[in-house]
Amino acid sequence: MSFFDQTYDVIVVGGGHAGCEAAAAAANTGSSTLLVTMNLQTIAQMSCNPAMGGIAKGQIVREIDAMGGYSGIVSDKTAIQFKMLNKSKGPAMWSPRVQSDRMRFADEWRLMLERTPNLDFYQEMVSGLLMDGDRIGGVITSLGIEIKAKSVVLTNGTFLNGLIHIGDKQFGGGRAGERNSKGITEQLLELGFESGRMKTGTPPRVDGRSLDFSKMIEQPGDVNPQKFSYSNVTKPLTKQRSCQMSYTSLEVHDLLREGFDRSPMFNGRIKSTGPRYCPSIEDKINRFADKDRHQLFVEPEGWDTIEYYVNGFSTSLPEEVQFKALRKVAGFENVKFFRPGYAIEYDYFPPTQLKHTLETKVVSGLYFAGQINGTTGYEEAASQGLMAGINASLKVKEKDALILKRDEAYIGVLIDDLITKGTKEPYRMFTSRAEYRTLLRQDNADSRLTPLAHKIGLASDDRMYALDVKEKEAQNLVDFFNTTSISPEEANPILEEKGTSPMKQSDKMVKIFSRPQIELSDMLDFVDVKDYVQKNNLDTEVLEQAEIRVKYAGYIAKEKANADKLQRLENIKIPDNFDYTKLKSLSYEAREKLSKIQPTTISQASRVSGVSPSDISVMLVYMGR
Structure with missing residues (x-):
């Protein structure tokens, strides 16, 4: 039975962050696309904290935006606070983050999707897949409706056999108030396919009217906020809402310990693995027993709502234990709950079963994206959705796949880690996972990725033109510093004020600008620089780009050279269905791992856990290299 009279190019199952980006990408690259979700009212729901970005995650959002995805634009339009994290460190570590208005975020996502050509919607649970031999043929809904498609992207989040835990209570659900x-x-x-179980958790939501913010530490946004999107459709915030910070105490920890025997994590009812880098409060107390307090960030859920998110207090303890302990936190003495925290277990599929396109190795035309692959976080999910949607669309059109390399994008690092190494705990992106993070800065994501996205029709001509203008202006400013001289009389007053040695004779401005003590604001005090910037009407992004290119030129060149060296291994392709069992000189572990992962290049093979440099040498000799 079906009232769908067409075969879609792409069907996306699930309307979370991965599903939304997948649907938008497939539709915007010209494929007829259907988004099927259990509830159209909860599209792009922020089921955990109301924020986008953060360490490494902010770089991912900027990369999504540079490629024509929607996450950056939606985040900018619905932000209530902006912060650039790690500004005290080098630009490779700078990470943008916004506090979001939860309700407006979901509303804006739905509106943007509804304005996207080639995209249809249907609300129902997908209960099965239609097979056409060894390839995908579509989906089957819980009502028995068959919808045909040339490719399918599964973005099921925490809904696959989801089980919610609060203390000794448990019930089926994909998230609070929704069925699994x-x-x-x-x-x-x-x-x-192989499957496994993972878990994640969320903290209580509380009534802001019951909190005493005078006992907390205010956490305001940046004085000069920036934005995520490179496009001109969004503007930086002109007003912001502050978050607050408080701390747990030994008394709070003792009260929480009273409920450990009823915690599903400690009494053995939850056996699946949770996120190591975003642990529950009971996990933190247990693992860091020497700490007498932990930070809690009290985050408003939007511009107008009284609901607050207690970041740092994720828990599945009994609700009365949560309530009793939280009331001992400074500022929470009279707290009222909107709902208690909970943990959720769900099915995932080890991502070593995927190709770099996120297509499954077992079923042609079937793609996985998001938490189904063992990741955690909106940003990680959205980036996978973007790439799965792109590649599903390209495959249907019989075009070459788009695969981002490790030196091209954090998205490339994320996907390569998943495919090559797999994960046994919820995977979260960190700057430390990227060996080329000096190249993968948040400020140059458009330079890295917009040309690639423009070639496949995802980034618009306007985006490409804006990038060309920005690149030209930034390089012209760098050339200006390289060719314009400055005298000791003009430079020395500022140099001495900054505690750096004075000039003895005139020299090029780039020599002054390269000194670690000298910042862009100092250079703008020089008449020639100020006149050039005003004459050419240069904006903050161009000035920042020029500063980074001048001050970090040596580091960038060195890292680029290292990436180029390793690229030679990336260019050595391994034949399809390569029989590793024939290579008796390979270690047993290498043969087993390589046969399972089926890497496509020697470089990828070298990153497989258990494969040694000597194993790689054996392969190179065998392949005549």
């Missing part, structure tokens, strides 16, 4: 999804896991197992 059944049927898909069982069918995928029958098709030959």
Whole structure:
């Protein structure tokens, strides 16, 4: 039975952050696309904290935006606070983050999707997949409706056989107030996939009217806020809402320990793995027993709502234990709950079963994106959705896939880590995971990725033109510093004020600007620089780009050279269905791992856990290299 009279190019299952980006990407690259979700009213729901970005995650959002995705624009339009994190460190570590208005974020996402050509919507649970031999043929809904498609992207989040835990209570659900999804896991197992279980958690939501903010530490946004999107459709914030910070105490910890025997994590009812880098409060107390307090960030859920998110107090303890302990936190003495925190277990599929396109190795035309691959976080999910949507669309059109390399994007690092190494705990992106993070800065994501996205029709001509103008202006300013001289009489007063040695004779401005003590604001005090900037009407982004290119030129060149060296291994392709069992000189572990992962290049093979440099040498000799 079906009232769908067409075969879609791409069907996206799930309307979370991965599903939204996948649907937008597929539709915007010209594919007829259907987004099927259990509830159209909860599209792009921020089911955990009301924020986008952060360490490494902010770089991912900027990369999504540079490629024509929607997360950056939606974040800018619905932000209530902006912060650039790690400004005290080098630009490779700068990470943008916004506090979001939860309700407006979801509303804006839905409106943007509804304005996207080639995109249809349908509300119902997908309970199975239609197969056409060994390739995907579409989906089957819980009502038995068959919808045909040339490719399918699964972005099921925490809904696959989701089980919610609060203390000794448990019930099925994909998130608070929503049912879970059944049927898909069982069918995928029958098709030959491996699955596992993971868990994540969320803290209580509380009534802001019951809090005493005078006992907390205010956390305001940046004085001069920036934005995520490179496009001109959004503007930086002109007003912001502050967050607050408080601390737990030994008394709070003792009260929480009273409920450990009823915590599903400690009494053995939850056996799945949770996120190491975003642990529950009971996990923190247990693992860091020497700490007498932990930070809690009290985050408003929007411009107008009284609901607050207690970041740092994720828990699945009994609700009365949560309440009793939280009331001992400074400022929470009279707290009222909107809802208690909870943990959720769900099915995931080890991502070593995927290709770099995020297409499954078992079923042609079937793609996985988001938490189904074992990741955690809106940003990680959205980036996978973007790439799965792009590649599903390209495959249908019989065009070459788009695969981002590790030196091109954090998204490339994320996907390569998942495909090559797999994950046994919820994967979260960090700057430390990227060996080329000096190249993968948040400020140059458009330079790195917009040309690639423009070639496949995802980034608009306007985006490409704006990038060309910015690149030209930034390089012209760098050339100005390289060719314009400055005298000791003009420079020395500022040099001495900054505690750096004075000039003895005239020299090029780049020599002054390269000194670590000298900042862009100092250079703008020089008449020639000020006149040039005003004459050419240069904006903050151009000035920042020029400053980074001057001050970090040596580091950038060195890292680029290292990336180019390793690229030679990336260019050595491994034949399809390569039989590693024939290479008796390989270690047993290498043969086993390589046969399972099936890497496509020697470089990828070298990153597989358990594969040694000597194993790589054996492969190179065998392949005549």
